[in-house]
Amino acid sequence: MIANLGFGVLVITLVLSLYAIGAAFYGFKQKSSVMVESARLAALLTFPLLTIVSISLIILLTTGRFEYAYVFRVTSTNMPLYLKITALWGGQAGSLLFWCWLLSGFAFAAAMWVNKKEREILPWMTIVTMFTLGFFLILVLFMENPFERIWIFQTGDVVQSLFQPQFSIPAYPGEGMGLNPLLRHPGMVVHPPMLYLGFTAFVIPFGFAVSALITGRTDDNWIKASRKWSLTAWLFLSIGLVLGSRWAYDVLGWGGYWGWDPVEIAAFMPWLTGTAYLHSVMIQERRGIFKRWNVALIILTFCLVIFGTFLTRSGVLSSVHAFSQSAIGPLFFIFISIMFAGSLGLLLLRWGSLTTEGTIKSFFSRESLFLFNNLLFMAIFLICLTGVLFPLFSEIFTGQKVTVGPPFYKSATGPLFGALLLLMGIVPLSAWGSSTARNLGKEVWKPAVFSMLLPIGLLFAGMRQWGAVLALWLVSLVVIITLYDYARSVWIMAKTNHEGIWTAFNRLTSRNRRRYGGYIIHLGVVLMALGIIGIEFFQTQTQGTVKKGDSLQLAGYTLTYEDLNFDKTKVGIQVTQASISLSRNGKLLGHVYPSLEFYSESEQRVTIPGVRSTLEDDLYVILVDWLPVSAEGVTFKVFHNPLINWFWIGSIVFAIGALAALWPDRVKKPSHLSAGER
Amino acid sequence: MTGLPNQPTQPNSPKPVPAWLVIFALAGLLGFLGFLAVGMKKMTSPPLVIGDVVPDFSLTTFDGEVFNTSELRGKVILVNFWASWCPACKDEAAFLEQVWREYQSAGDVLFLGVDYVDTEKEALAYLEKFGITYPNGPDLRTQISQIFRVRAVPETYLIGKDGKLASLKIGPFASADEIRQMLDRELME
Amino acid sequence: MKGATRFSLGLLILIITAFSAQSALAQSGQPVSDDDVNEVAKGLYCPVCENISLDVCPTPACTQWRELIRDKLSLGWSKKQIEDYFVQQYGDRVLAVPPKNGINRLIYVIPPVVIIGGIVLVFIMIQRGKKLFIPAESAVFNKHSELSKSYLKKIEQDLRKEDES
Structure with a gap:
């Protein structure tokens, strides 16, 4: 019953989305506002309908209806309730439905809150969101339907399909296969939704850009109207990426948080171009240049979202995170061809009318530095794209598979990330327009000299890792200049207006949320950089097999293996947990409990590290193996990860900054709105 | 772009x-x-479907003997991909050896065991343990498995007398009979 | 950038020398430690699981490969020799980065080309822009170049700008 409801509503939603495309297009052609309104209502309706569909599937998942193939594949009776719910995105079919649901949410938001001023773009916004939604609904309905049942033939063959095949009877398995053990982690509760929210939210700025191109309204309006949407999408994507790193750190037992895996990079690429976009729109708003570039960037960002989804789901790439083989490839390929070709065509069509009103006048002006920022982000993006596609390329041309692993990405992008830090440091002190090297130098030299204190101190302390010294200098440069500029602005503000420092600070921040939100984001980024520097330059590791009471040494710590416990209370999972005491200089610091979970159904092993986490460093212990008979000799692998916690702290600061930039402004008097800048 | x-x-x-x-x-x-x-x-x-001509390859066995499929036309060749770290391979190892002993004397069938990304020490121990007598050799640089695009072991491919792919089995054989049927069907033609 | 390359090169040499010292130790009959094995395994990728290096790979097959590395190390093989052996046995994909031969050279060429090409492009753009620029404006700017004054003006402009947008 519930499945039929879900499936039926799914069909209705697809029909509705197709209707919305048609009605919006007709309304646009015939200038019929009634039809456009009808399309808008249809688009609005997709969200509540897909909510019904998703809830139907969640009900099937939580009530253990294993006769449905998807439920059978991703749940089992012994899973806790929250995992049964999150199994909604634990497999290909369900996660595609989840994608559709979130996408319809943003279609709803666009139809609901797109400003009255932007009514002209409404038909095209509807077409863009509904076209994307329609495509994914077709995938769900015809390729990866989560409501398919399991049928069994007399010959013993088992098939899954929506309708009963001839000579078959429905199968009622008593137990499901259960969710992939690697996904049974609290991080999986929030990581995919955040990531998908980020992905799907980019449809709105994309819709704005496409509408602006089609209607020929290529002034700055679309950028202003879509600013908060793109920032929202970017924030979700950033949070999703960080949560993914956290999951990798906690579950995969690599001792790290980022493995330069193709699937990670597929999600990272739209982030890179999106970040470039957020920076370069500021120049367009201020100086009226880079119009083509900005349209191209936001279009590229959404295309990369779709492209990344294609890469990870079509079987083109194989990776730890990739979904299993599926038949959606060809259809998906047609969709991305339409998207890419359509976007490029539109861009070329309006190329002439996207003229710039100004030019860059100096290498040392702020707009020029922003241009370099874009160059760096694009270079990192292109390197990532090359790295992800190269194994495919190599296999086509030589027949040999190759691996493009972390060493490639690190050496190719490392210097670029360093250069980004440098730019992040000096840009706040640069001036718009025709600034010269002298002007910039005059502003920068004092804090720059001051920031040298840290690397000099480190050199005196005996640090000889030049890359790390350089990176830490850049970090201190960014922190000092950002704080210096912030403080100076507050000081001048307080002095000119004769008010207190605190009042000045609040007034300054709230009147220019975007700028100072940006500063907070930058501070978050440098804190994250500290964590990255810690792991890239100072991570150490050791591995050894020890007997009870024996110790391993790493980075001044002594780890003593005390005991091994077997937990047999969990159904289907054998948990082996070691207890290790940690001490430094003879002083006991505490215990860590690394464990090994063995899932008997899938014969899969999951290592859960035991971590002692402080602001200074993490001690990350993995239980590699033990000798089954006596549990006497146990192999541990230990990582010492200095400063890693700053990565997570930085990401929180980062999110706060983005929220500050996003926070709704006070309602302004309308008279202000009309005053144009140029 | x-x-x-x-x-x-x-x-x-x-x-x-x-x-x-x-x-x-x-x-x-x-x-x-x-x-x-x-x-x-x-x-x-899949790079090869049934009826496609299988590109020639050569297998150098652990003993150093070289088998070249281009010189083996007229024989039915059973190519079995396995590895010592693969539990499912162990399930079918005895069946394969049993059937090989039955068909070996007729001379029109050849079994080739291709050891897919494996370590030599463990591989030799595996052959020893299951008493396998048909030719086995490592898949150097995965060149043979790439011809068939092997995804996981075990996989078995049957090359007909004409050098075309006759049938294939993904996963382990459930019984010796299954292998016999596969061979007989091809030998009959 | 140059410094970083030189640095990583230096680090590489350091690792190699440190490592050859260790293998010399191994040769002299000491048992090979897990750390020695991991040092080699870190640079090699599991041939059956995608994108996982051998030192962290949990499958039984990878355990076998780690033992293989241990055997080779105890025979006194160098890291390079072991890598070559793995490539010859399992193909190019066991290396963390593609070998520098044939079409694979492309991947080492693309990043520098992208970066240099981008820098050239940006320079050309700015140069062209500067030609169109009317010099009179700079005089206006320089009049106010006294630090705090121009700075205050900048903030005020920024704030006004924000209010309008």
């Missing part, structure tokens, strides 16, 4: 798109999509 598109232009004078840019952009797009299409086809569809 697109280069930095921000060429300075005269303000407020809509200029047509330069032809070189259109050609460049379209060529880039088509090249990229073409590359993806070829890549996707290669990655997701």
Whole structure:
């Protein structure tokens, strides 16, 4: 019953989305506002309908209806309730439905809150969101339907399909296969939704850009109207990426948080171009240049979202995170061809009318530095794209598979990330327009000299890792200049207006949320950089097999293996947990409990590290193996990860900054709105 | 996809798109999509379907003997991919050896065991343990498994007397009979 | 950038020398430690699981490969020799980065080409922009170049700008 409801509503939603495309297009052609309104209502309706569909599937998942193939594949009776719910995105079919649901949410938001001023773009916004939604609904309905049942033939063959095949009877398995053990982690509760929210939210700025191109309204309006949407999408994507790193750190037992895996990079690429976009729109708003570039960037960002989804789901790439083989490839390929070709065509069509009103006048002006920022982000993006596609390329041309692993990405992008830090440091002190090297130098030299204190101190302390010294200098440069500029602005503000420092600070921040939100984001980024520097330059590791009471040494710590416990209370999972005491200089610091979970159904092993986490460093212990008979000799692998916690702290600061930039402004008097800048 | 598109232009004078840019952009797009299409086809569809001629390959056994499929026309060749670290391979190892002993004397069937990305020490121990007598050798640089696009072991491919792929089995054989049927069907033709 | 390359090169040499010292130790009959094995395994990728290096790979097959590395190390093989052996046995994909031969050279060429090409492009753009620029404006700017004054003006402009947008 519930499945039929879900499936039926799914069909209705697809029909509705197709209707919305048609009605919006007709309304646009015939200038019929009634039809456009009808399309808008249809688009609005997709969200509540897909909510019904998703809830139907969640009900099937939580009530253990294993006769449905998807439920059978991703749940089992012994899973806790929250995992049964999150199994909604634990497999290909369900996660595609989840994608559709979130996408319809943003279609709803666009139809609901797109400003009255932007009514002209409404038909095209509807077409863009509904076209994307329609495509994914077709995938769900015809390729990866989560409501398919399991049928069994007399010959013993088992098939899954929506309708009963001839000579078959429905199968009622008593137990499901259960969710992939690697996904049974609290991080999986929030990581995919955040990531998908980020992905799907980019449809709105994309819709704005496409509408602006089609209607020929290529002034700055679309950028202003879509600013908060793109920032929202970017924030979700950033949070999703960080949560993914956290999951990798906690579950995969690599001792790290980022493995330069193709699937990670597929999600990272739209982030890179999106970040470039957020920076370069500021120049367009201020100086009226880079119009083509900005349209191209936001279009590229959404295309990369779709492209990344294609890469990870079509079987083109194989990776730890990739979904299993599926038949959606060809259809998906047609969709991305339409998207890419359509976007490029539109861009070329309006190329002439996207003229710039100004030019860059100096290498040392702020707009020029922003241009370099874009160059760096694009270079990192292109390197990532090359790295992800190269194994495919190599296999086509030589027949040999190759691996493009972390060493490639690190050496190719490392210097670029360093250069980004440098730019992040000096840009706040640069001036718009025709600034010269002298002007910039005059502003920068004092804090720059001051920031040298840290690397000099480190050199005196005996640090000889030049890359790390350089990176830490850049970090201190960014922190000092950002704080210096912030403080100076507050000081001048307080002095000119004769008010207190605190009042000045609040007034300054709230009147220019975007700028100072940006500063907070930058501070978050440098804190994250500290964590990255810690792991890239100072991570150490050791591995050894020890007997009870024996110790391993790493980075001044002594780890003593005390005991091994077997937990047999969990159904289907054998948990082996070691207890290790940690001490430094003879002083006991505490215990860590690394464990090994063995899932008997899938014969899969999951290592859960035991971590002692402080602001200074993490001690990350993995239980590699033990000798089954006596549990006497146990192999541990230990990582010492200095400063890693700053990565997570930085990401929180980062999110706060983005929220500050996003926070709704006070309602302004309308008279202000009309005053144009140029 | 697109280069930095921000060429300075005269303000407020809509200029047509330069032809070189259109050609460049379209060529880039088509090249990229073409590359993806070829890549996707290669990655997701099997390189050989039943009836296709199997490209020649040679297997050097652990003993140093060389088998070249180009010199083995007229024989039915059973190519079995296995590895010592693969539990499912152990399930079928005895069946394969049993059937090999039955068919060996007739001389029109050859079994080739291809050891897929394995360590030699463990592989030899595996052969010893299951008493396997048919030729076995390592799949150097995965060149043989790439011909068949082996995804996981065990996989078994039957090459007919004409050198064409006759049948295949993904996963372990459930019984010796299953192997006999596979061979008999081909020998009958 | 140059410094970083030189640095990583230096680090590489350091690792190699440190490592050859260790293998010399191993040769002299000491048992090979897990750390020695991991040092080699870190640079090699599991041939059956995608994108996982051998030192962290949990499958039984990878355990076998780690033992293989241990055997080779105890025979006194160098890291390079072991890598070559793995490539010859399992193909190019066991290396963390593609070998520098044939078409694979491309991947080492693309990043520098992208970066240099981008820098050239940006320079050309700015140069062209500067030609169109009317010099009179700079005089206006320089009049106010006294630090705090121009700075205050900048903030005020920024704030006004924000209010309008």
